Amino acid sequence: MMYGFEWDTATPLTYAWSILPIILIGLTVTLQAAAAGFAIALGLGLVFAMLRRSRIRTVSWTTAVVVEFLRDTPLLVQLFFLYYVLPDYGVTLPAFLTGAIALGLQYSAYTSEVYRGGIDAVPRGQWEAATALNLSRMQTYRDIVVPQIVPRILPAMGNYLVAMIKETPVLSVVTVLEMMALANMIGERTFEYLVPLTLVGVIFLILTLICSAGLHRLQKVLPKAGIPLR
Amino acid sequence: MEWVSYLPSLARGALVTASITLAAIAVGAVLAFAAGIARVEGGRVLSTVALCYTEIFRGTSLLVQLFWFYYALPLVGVSFEPVETGILVLALHVGAYGSEIVRGALSSVSVQQHEAARALNFGRMQTLFRISLPQAIVEMMPAFGNLAIETLKLSSLVSLISIADLTFRAQSIRNLTLDSAGVYSLTLVGYFAMSLVLMALMRLIERALRRGPAFPRAAHS
Amino acid sequence: MTQAVKPPLIQFTNVAKRFGALTVLDDFNFEVAPGEKVTLIGPSGSGKSTVLRILMTLEPFQEGQLSLAGMSYHEPNGTGPFKASERHLRQIRSHVGMVFQSFNLFPHMTVLRNVVEAPARVLGLPRGEAECRAIDLLAMVGLADKKDHYPSQLSGGQQQRVAIARALAMRPRVLLFDEPTSALDPQLVGEVLSVIRGLAHEHDLTMLLVTHEMRFAREVSDRVCFFDKGRICEQGAPEAIFTAPEHPRTREFLASVLR
Ligand SMILES: Nc1ncnc2c1ncn2[C@@H]1O[C@H](COP(=O)(O)OP(=O)(O)OP(=O)(O)O)[C@@H](O)[C@H]1O
Numbered sequence: 134m135m136y137g138f139e140w141d142t143a144t145p146l147t148y149a150w151s152i153l154p155i156i157l158i159g160l161t162v163t164l165q166a167a168a169a170g171f172a173i174a175l176g177l178g179l180v181f182a183m184l185r186r187s188r189i190r191t192v193s194w195t196t197a198v199v200v201e202f203l204r205d206t207p208l209l210v211q212l213f214f215l216y217y218v219l220p221d222y223g224v225t226l227p228a229f230l231t232g233a234i235a236l237g238l239q240y241s242a243y244t245s246e247v248y249r250g251g252i253d254a255v256p257r258g259q260w261e262a263a264t265a266l267n268l269s270r271m272q273t274y275r276d277i278v279v280p281q282i283v284p285r286i287l288p289a290m291g292n293y294l295v296a297m298i299k300e301t302p303v304l305s306v307v308t309v310l311e312m313m314a315l316a317n318m319i320g321e322r323t324f325e326y327l328v329p330l331t332l333v334g335v336i337f338l339i340l341t342l343i344c345s346a347g348l349h350r351l352q353k354v355l356p357k358a359g360i361p362l363r
Numbered sequence: 364m365e366w367v368s369y370l371p372s373l374a375r376g377a378l379v380t381a382s383i384t385l386a387a388i389a390v391g392a393v394l395a396f397a398a399g400i401a402r403v404e405g406g407r408v409l410s411t412v413a414l415c416y417t418e419i420f421r422g423t424s425l426l427v428q429l430f431w432f433y434y435a436l437p438l439v440g441v442s443f444e445p446v447e448t449g450i451l452v453l454a455l456h457v458g459a460y461g462s463e464i465v466r467g468a469l470s471s472v473s474v475q476q477h478e479a480a481r482a483l484n485f486g487r488m489q490t491l492f493r494i495s496l497p498q499a500i501v502e503m504m505p506a507f508g509n510l511a512i513e514t515l516k517l518s519s520l521v522s523l524i525s526i527a528d529l530t531f532r533a534q535s536i537r538n539l540t541l542d543s544a545g546v547y548s549l550t551l552v553g554y555f556a557m558s559l560v561l562m563a564l565m566r567l568i569e570r571a572l573r574r575g576p577a578f579p580r581a582a583h584s
Numbered sequence: 585m586t587q588a589v590k591p592p593l594i595q596f597t598n599v600a601k602r603f604g605a606l607t608v609l610d611d612f613n614f615e616v617a618p619g620e621k622v623t624l625i626g627p628s629g630s631g632k633s634t635v636l637r638i639l640m641t642l643e644p645f646q647e648g649q650l651s652l653a654g655m656s657y658h659e660p661n662g663t664g665p666f667k668a669s670e671r672h673l674r675q676i677r678s679h680v681g682m683v684f685q686s687f688n689l690f691p692h693m694t695v696l697r698n699v700v701e702a703p704a705r706v707l708g709l710p711r712g713e714a715e716c717r718a719i720d721l722l723a724m725v726g727l728a729d730k731k732d733h734y735p736s737q738l739s740g741g742q743q744q745r746v747a748i749a750r751a752l753a754m755r756p757r758v759l760l761f762d763e764p765t766s767a768l769d770p771q772l773v774g775e776v777l778s779v780i781r782g783l784a785h786e787h788d789l790t791m792l793l794v795t796h797e798m799r800f801a802r803e804v805s806d807r808v809c810f811f812d813k814g815r816i817c818e819q820g821a822p823e824a825i826f827t828a829p830e831h832p833r834t835r836e837f838l839a840s841v842l843r
């Protein structure tokens with residue numbers, strides 16, 4: 134029994150049906166973690182992208198190294214680092230938050246590249262026009278650059294969101310009770326892993342297919358929203 | 364210096380990580396070409412099989428796959444050594460994502476090249492292996508480079524099925540010494556260094572493929 | 585006239601070709617005798633390339649008959665868009681070669697391998713023999729010294745001459761040229777035309793040439809066909825077509841290109 138739901142291992146089908154509510158509770162955690170992680174990745178990635186373009190060499194160079202480091206090291210180890218090292222320095226966060234930050238950090242390396250590509254595609258004339266209007270650098274980003282790149286970067290960002298959703302099971306290692314952690318716990322108690330793990334796999338598959346279909350539609354709709362994609 | 368004493372153990376772990384990664388990339392590349400070619404040239408049955416394979420392995424989570432092969436499959440009588448499981452699951456992952464790279468590169472070979480091949484009466488397989496693939500492989504290299512790095516990073520997950528790779532060793536040392544900052548910093552640097560080596564390796568391969576005037580465009584990643 | 589005695593090598597009978605709703609060829613009839621050199625001229629979009637591409641089996645056609653050397657393109661119970669098996673299509677292709685507007689050399693092969701590859705792989709010729717043949721052909725087009733270069737190291741004119749050698753290496757009975765000089769800088773046109781001019785003296789080679797080089801067409805062809813809207817509007821000996829065109833559309837077209 135878990136979360137008040139009893140399982141019924143009589144047949145694989147009844148078993149799957151009886152644990153579905155538990156797994157769905159895990160799904161909400163999975164989605165929340167991905168949402169929080171993605172919000173961090175979107176914000177931090179933009180910051181990285183802007184720092185990369187800084188006119189101060191040291192700043193842009195350091196950012197490049199940090200981004201490269203984040204991108205080339207495993208999420209799992211970054212997660213362990215945050216989970217075990219932060220408390221040593223007096224920062225104690227709930228596991229869920231640590232997990233979301235780890236996801237966000239790792240993916241900010243990816244999103245910063247997407248932003249960079251998008252920003253590079255903004256015509257030179259736009260920057261010059263902003264200068265001519267005497268906008269500050271912050272204002273230029275906020276009012277001119279970001280609105281223009283949003284439709285261009287949405288598809289790539291969407292792909293990273295889907296990828297992040299699929300990586301949330303890693304958070305189970307720091308006791309975040311997302312779908313796969315629950316499936317494993319059920320497996321441990323019933324000595325029957327096949328059904329719960331397959332169920333989780335199927336739910337991921339459905340989630341991915343829905344997201345891909347949504348992204349596909351988005352790409353069809355976007356060009357009509359005013360800004361040319363190329 | 365405390366952390367110097369971790370080095371031998373971590374180095375042994377890094378060796379396991381490197382071996383598993385390279386094995387997975389090698390096996391995965393074979394799968395990627397098989398599935399990618401099946402998608403483009405396979406006829407209805409083969410291309411559907413390849414499509415199902417890629418969708419399933421791209422659409423579900425790698426860690427779920429790993430546990431599925433490690434915990435669930437043995438219960439129905441199919442079991443592998445943990446290392447085999449790790450390599451197999453990573454290879455299936457590389458194969459699924461790699462097949463998209465292969466498919467994309469193959470379909471980017473121009474219609475004109477196909478028409479020239481047809482005008483010279485090349486058969487389908489001859490066109491594939493003599494004309495399309497040699498041109499497509501060069502295009503695939505940057506994407507395969509990224510996939511290789513991805514595989515190295517994801518290989519850390521095999522520590523969760525008790526394979527003594529770099530991450531696993533780091534966990535053991537930290538449980539012993541409680542020196543989290545030292546151990547994990549060292550581990551991250553280890554992965555970073557391996558990534559750089561892998562990147563250099565992939566770039567070398569790309570350079571070799573591009574050598575000569577056949578593909579004069581500059582290499583870029 | 586020998587033409588009356590010999591059966592035609594190529595025969596289009598009531599061929600219809602459509603791209604979706606667009607009909608490009610409609611009730612198209614056209615014959616070519618063995619060894620004949622025919623030039624197709626006409627305004628853009630009139631279907632000249634389509635005729636060559638159908639002959640090369642790059643495009644299927646929907647209705648009518650087409651035969652080459654007595655072989656019908658459609659098989660009695662053939663399936664797919666081409667209404668024929670791959671085997672049958674390859675049989676047909678073994679008699680036809682094509683030179684493209686954009687050369688389409690294989691960029692990953694040297695000049696020599698571009699010419700050797702098909703005879704060696706498709707005809708199963710021993711490498712040595714295929715290379716001898718290739719070197720002869722490259723010498724014929726004046727590029728023997730470039731055999732180890734890659735296509736990207738050659739000028740357009742040189743690439744097109746290699747492409748001609750490559751097509752000839754398969755010993756086709758019919759050689760198709762689709763605007764072979766249109767992609768070239770003006771000063772490179774001459775070298776390609778002189779190679780084609782040389783081929784025009786080959787007694788056994790049947791040539792179909794689409795070109796906008798009217799003077800050249802007049803010089804090398806036995807017959808000129810003027811295409812308009814998917815039909816042959818007027819055809820005949822080059823002198824007749826160029827000096828005394830009968831159809832107003834032909835006159836109009838010639839006036840516009842000769843200026
Ligand atoms: N793949 C295709 N799909 C749809 N329409 C096509 C296709 N290829 C050719 N067409 C159409 O068929 C018609 C005839 O084309 P074709 O290429 O044979 O003309 P052409 O006489 O060679 O003209 P040009 O001198 O411009 O090469 C044109 O209207 C063209 O738009």
Ligand SMILES: [Mg+2]
Pocket residue numbers: 632633634762763
């Ligand atoms: Mg044409």
